[in-house]
Amino acid sequence: MQKFSSVDSIRTWTRQYTIAGRRVGLVPTMGALHEGHLSLVRQAKQECDVCVATIFVNPTQFAPTEDLSRYPRPLERDLELLRAEGADGVFLPDEAIMYPEGFGTYVMPPPVGLPLEGQSRPEHFRGVTTVVMKLFQIVGPDAVFFGRKDFQQLRVIEDMTCDLNVPVRIVPCDIVRDPDGLAMSSRNRYLSADERQRALSLSRALHLVEELVSGGERSVAILESAMKSELKACDSVDYAVVVDAKTLQPIECVGHAGAKSVALLAARLGNTRLIDNRVL
Amino acid sequence: MQKFSSVDSIRTWTRQYTIAGRRVGLVPTMGALHEGHLSLVRQAKQECDVCVATIFVNPTQFAPTEDLSRYPRPLERDLELLRAEGADGVFLPDEAIMYPEGFGTYVMPPPVGLPLEGQSRPEHFRGVTTVVMKLFQIVGPDAVFFGRKDFQQLRVIEDMTCDLNVPVRIVPCDIVRDPDGLAMSSRNRYLSADERQRALSLSRALHLVEELVSGGERSVAILESAMKSELKACDSVDYAVVVDAKTLQPIECVGHAGAKSVALLAARLGNTRLIDNRVL
Structure with missing residues (x-):
């Protein structure tokens, strides 16, 4: 499994597959991987020729009062899990790569992002649409795999992708639960x-x-x-x-x-x- | 010169060139073409293997008080000029293609869009960044050619492209003037x-x-x-x-x-x- 931390390196790597007519599948994550994430990797591997995961705890989708600083970051374990699942590449940008000095363009979420999470977490989806759009542009995938657990997020990303004509297929994947029913998170x-x-x-x-x-x-x-x-x-x-x-x-x-x-x-x-x- | 009016048709056409390793140049316009636009086409043809122009009078960048309805639309003449200049393709979407029922995701312009035009025309750059981002996603160009006459627009698009990691090169082109000095518009x-x-x-x-x-x-x-x-x-x-x-x-x-x-x-x-x- 190849690791990438710069935009140019991951882009050059994925582009060679695209030009060769191979399908690139993207699994965007914030790390702290569990069986739900791994099921996305498996589905990406089934439907595509190359599977790229990303691990980035995206600060713009956390409010100042939320758990950004304590969000779990078990990087070595995450990499081991991705490797074991057969992911081909992983993009691990740091904050200065994703939001360099002077950054200031945001994708405003579509109306489906306004109620519910949009009310409880007012800036959340703006952070999600912006980082997801950036990852789409960086990786250039054919298909992107999202869990249905974040149902409204999935709807937001579906509408954004359609509205902005992004040439990717959004693949919703089933919720994975612990045996007692708790949705994995x-x-x-x-x-x-x-x-x-x-x-x-x-x-x-x-x-x-x-x-x-x-x-x-x-x-x-x-x-x-x-x-x-x-x-x-x-x-x-x-x-x-x-x-x-x-x-x-x-x-x-x-x-x-x-x-x-x-x-x-x-x-x-x-x-x-x-x-x-x-x-x- | 090939004419396209659907997203799928232009995308399929440009993608074959990209996969073949040919460079695609994009010249986005609102039509009513003059020598300034044609100089963009010439530069695109110089720097790229394929030149695609778009003609779309973008409603989201006009305020209700502005000149959307009377904006000139001399389509046949525009097509003749593009053909004569050697453009390879032209994308002519209608409003329902670009903004179908339910459309609702906008790209918010970067801070460089706030002063000047941003003050005089408050929603203008939001319309510009949104439609330009859509055209980038639809056409998938290697390079995009913009005139320096819309200097602030060019800066907005440069920052947006960088912030959102869009894999295109923005090429600024010199202002073309009438012999008496009036910038062409x-x-x-x-x-x-x-x-x-x-x-x-x-x-x-x-x-x-x-x-x-x-x-x-x-x-x-x-x-x-x-x-x-x-x-x-x-x-x-x-x-x-x-x-x-x-x-x-x-x-x-x-x-x-x-x-x-x-x-x-x-x-x-x-x-x-x-x-x-x-x-x-």
């Missing part, structure tokens, strides 16, 4: 044993909504209320909603006009903020 | 005979500044005052300044710290707004 390692136990209420709330819908319930008010009851185990809830799966706008009934819905939730356990979702 | 055709005569005060003001600087004058206050006197022939002046040529920030003296300066001006003749500049 680099932030799970912040949880104490008690918090982790209470964090299971997130996947339980989603399971409950799914069961209610299977049983014929269509009222979003009732579904949201059921989720909120389950989430009482958390220390606070940022949101727990059922919305249109494309626009993320409020709806009254699941199955409205044949469109898909999604249950989305964000809650806190101690200082740790977790998100999860289920498409209905 | 698609908007010159709006001018009445009297307005056109008075519009010569723009290039005269820049010539005067250049002469004063050659004669040893360094004070920006004196240079700006000289320009403003000359521009009294115009109906109004948006700005007439001498600023740092890189940041476009105010300076007190030309030649400050060995940096280049630029005289920039924007003025109106009747309903027509013209800009011009000279690097000092």
Whole structure:
């Protein structure tokens, strides 16, 4: 597995594959890799000829009050995991490479980024769209693999890619969960044993909504209320909603006009903020 | 010369050249072509193997009060000029191709876009950076050719391209002038005979500044005052300044710290707004 830290080196490397007609798959990460990330690498290897991962804890998507400084950075372990999974290259830029002195152009996220995470974390998606656009331009991939755990982020990136005509295919990949249902997240390692136990209420709330819908319930008010009851185990809830799966706008009934819905939730356990979702 | 109106068709066409190792040059225009545009095509043909022009009157860079609806669109003549100049392809998207229903991702211009035009035309550069980024993604050029007449626009695009790591080379091209000094512009055709005569005060003001600087004058206050006197022939002046040529920030003296300066001006003749500049 080749390691790159400069824009020119990774670009030259990937370009030789593109010119040779080989498909380049990109897996952007912030490191602290878990089985969810590794499933993205596996899918990239299945669908492409070359798999490039990136590890960059992107400061522009953290608010000053958030966990940028304590975000886990187990670099050697991450590299070992990527190597074992068969990634072909990894791009490890430092902050001065990605945001040099004088940097000042941002990609403003599309409207789908306004509600929910956009309300809870006002500058977050601007940081995401900007760094993702930069990585697209640096690596020049054919396909990019994102997890469905960050459902709204995925929708934001899909719309950005379409709006700005970026010539890449966005590949959504399924959420990977621990056996007890907790969606894998680099932030799970912040949880104490008690918090982790209470964090299971997130996947339980989603399971409950799914069961209610299977049983014929269509009222979003009732579904949201059921989720909120389950989430009482958390220390606070940022949101727990059922919305249109494309626009993320409020709806009254699941199955409205044949469109898909999604249950989305964000809650806190101690200082740790977790998100999860289920498409209905 | 091949004509394209869909994103897929132009992209497929340019990509075959890229994969074959041929250099693709892009000349983005809003049509109503004049000798300035044609000089960009000539430079693109000199430096690249394939020259693609685009003609798109971009609505997002016009304010509601501006001249979008009356902007000249002499399409057949433009195509004839491009053909005669030896352009290999031209991309002619309509508005629904560039801004389909639901479009909503914008590239926010870098700080160099804030003063001057950014003050006179607040949303203008957001429209420019967004459409230019889209054209970069659609065409995938190696080099893109812009005129120095839109000096601040050129600086905005240079910074955007660098900040977002777009793998293209921006090539600034010299201003082309009528024999009497008027910088060529698609908007010159709006001018009445009297307005056109008075519009010569723009290039005269820049010539005067250049002469004063050659004669040893360094004070920006004196240079700006000289320009403003000359521009009294115009109906109004948006700005007439001498600023740092890189940041476009105010300076007190030309030649400050060995940096280049630029005289920039924007003025109106009747309903027509013209800009011009000279690097000092």
